[in-house]
Amino acid sequence: MNIIVLFLTLSAILFAIGIYGLISKRTMLRMLLAAEINFNAAVLALVALASQSTSPATGEVVAVIATGIAAADVGIMVSIAMLMYRMKRRSDVYELEESKG
Amino acid sequence: MIALDIALTLNAGTVLFFILAAAAVISAILVVEHKSLTYSAVFLAILGMANATLFVLLGFTFIAIFFISVYIGAAVTFILFSVTMFEEAPKVETPVRIVALVSVILVAALLAIGFSLNIGSEIPFTSPSYMELANLLTQKYGLALIIASLTLITTLIEAITIARKEETK
Numbered sequence A: 001m002n003i004i005v006l007f008l009t010l011s012a013i014l015f016a017i018g019i020y021g022l023i024s025k026r027t028m029l030r031m032l033l034a035a036e037i038n039f040n041a042a043v044l045a046l047v048a049l050a051s052q053s054t055s056p057a058t059g060e061v062v063a064v065i066a067t068g069i070a071a072a073d074v075g076i077m078v079s080i081a082m083l084m085y086r087m088k089r090r091s092d093v094y095e096l097e098e099s100k101g
Numbered sequence B: 001m002i003a004l005d006i007a008l009t010l011n012a013g014t015v016l017f018f019i020l021a022a023a024a025v026i027s028a029i030l031v032v033e034h035k036s037l038t039y040s041a042v043f044l045a046i047l048g049m050a051n052a053t054l055f056v057l058l059g060f061t062f063i064a065i066f067f068i069s070v071y072i073g074a075a076v077t078f079i080l081f082s083v084t085m086f087e088e089a090p091k092v093e094t095p096v097r098i099v100a101l102v103s104v105i106l107v108a109a110l111l112a113i114g115f116s117l118n119i120g121s122e123i124p125f126t127s128p129s130y131m132e133l134a135n136l137l138t139q140k141y142g143l144a145l146i147i148a149s150l151t152l153i154t155t156l157i158e159a160i161t162i163a164r165k166e167e168t169k
Helices: A003-024 A028-050 A056-088 A093-099 B012-033 B037-058 B061-086 B094-116 B130-140 B142-163
Strands: none
Touching: A003 A028, A003 B012, A003 B037, A028 A056, A028 B012, A028 B037, A028 B061, A056 B061, A056 B130, A056 B142, B012 B037, B037 B061, B130 B142
């Protein structure tokens, strides 16, 4: 049995936990944290598979760019959550329905 | 190709993997289920650290460094500080302090044992060279790098604009 299978299994477990958090929670920041677990799982799977490829540097480049983009999306999401909290005094995503447009 | 076809015998590398996997899974569960958002953000940082160590185990040292400096150092810390603005910082009670102290001692002992075993030499890996990485980043994936950089800049401006928006009355 290849050890990469273990890495991919761990990635799948982390992804499942992230999906559970995204579905079961309704606080915006908690959902963001759950999405970050998903990101961690995805990068782990990417790196594990890149280690088996013929050019691991390509996987490394993709992982680096993905990490940078993830940092950017955290900034946006936290800013939106902060604005929503200032406007509504709560961060329940169901409250966003009233803020359409 | 990175050779990782090692048998699943209980060598030090495999033991380290299982310890890190357990830490990652427990941290992920606590990120979702912990009552305090502040602690959840801290557990996300621990999850990131476990992930970075797993990258080192696979031979990708550069990604591990980048992950710790950019993702944990910037993104998770940003979440942590923002979360403390939403809710009051949770009180640290004495039992928690004792648990934290015991955890620190256990982790220090574990790391000392791990390093003394010289784990890195047991897993055969060949990390891609930095020159190859730099060439790929600047030549083949140059456009992707430029787009990522522009995304980061626009995100920064957007985040400041959104956060400074006045309350609508």
